[in-house]
Amino acid sequence: MKQELLNQIFKELHREAYLWSRQCCGFDDELAKDVLQQVYLKIWEEKAKYNSESKIKTWLFSVIRFTALEWLRKNQKVVPLHADFDLVEEERIPETASHEDLIQLLPERQKEVLLLVFYHQMTLEKAAEVMEVSIGTARTHYDRGKKKLKELILIKQTYEATR
Numbered sequence: 001m002k003q004e005l006l007n008q009i010f011k012e013l014h015r016e017a018y019l020w021s022r023q024c025c026g027f028d029d030e031l032a033k034d035v036l037q038q039v040y041l042k043i044w045e046e047k048a049k050y051n052s053e054s055k056i057k058t059w060l061f062s063v064i065r066f067t068a069l070e071w072l073r074k075n076q077k078v079v080p081l082h083a084d085f086d087l088v089e090e091e092r093i094p095e096t097a098s099h100e101d102l103i104q105l106l107p108e109r110q111k112e113v114l115l116l117v118f119y120h121q122m123t124l125e126k127a128a129e130v131m132e133v134s135i136g137t138a139r140t141h142y143d144r145g146k147k148k149l150k151e152l153i154l155i156k157q158t159y160e161a162t163r
Contacts, residue, residue: 006043006044009056009060010040013056013057013060016057016120017036017039017060017061017064018032018033018036019119019120020061020064020065020115020116020120021033021035021036021039021064021068023112023115023119024064024065024068024069024112025068025071025072026072026104027104031068031071032068034071035064035067035068035071036064038067038071039060039063039064039067042063042067043060043063048063054126054129055126057122057126058122058126058129058130061116061120061122061130062129062130062132065112065130065131102149102152102153102156103115103149105152106145106148106149106152107141107145109131109133109141110141110142110144110145110148111145112127112131112141113127113131113138113141113142113145114142114145114146114149116130116131117142124138124139124142125138127142
């Protein structure tokens with residue numbers, strides 16, 4: 001890609017790219033900045049190449065996602081999956097949790113698809129591309145995530161009403 005085009009892309013999508021990087025890094029600002037800088041370097045040095053099969057934003061988000069996963073694995077910050085990982089328990093919900101905090105309690109893929117669709121205005125098809133899963137898998141995680149988030153919100157509201 002030409003430098004002028006790269007500069008334009010970086011300027012137009014920087015804010016959304018930063019927010020997505022932050023979300024991929026568990027809302028760790030410093031790590032998100034490092035990951036985003038690494039993504040820009042990968043693109044600048046043509047280690048990550050755009051193949052024109054998807055929109056530029058979808059491709060950029062995919063590069064960010066995989067770079068964040070690389071960094072998290074390297075620093076061993078990835079949470080191992082347990083058999084009961086999907087289960088939501090009332091005691092896991094902090095008293096001061098906002099609705100934004102509740103999304104962090106969702107399993108990783110459900111959280112990713114909801115963030116891409118709701119916060120980054122992507123279609124399920126584009127979210128599936130970024131996550132590199134089939135559209136059916138994305139729909140399943142989307143539906144389960146919405147149901148589980150609704151459940152968490154209702155639990156939180158019930159808890160607040162009884163206080």
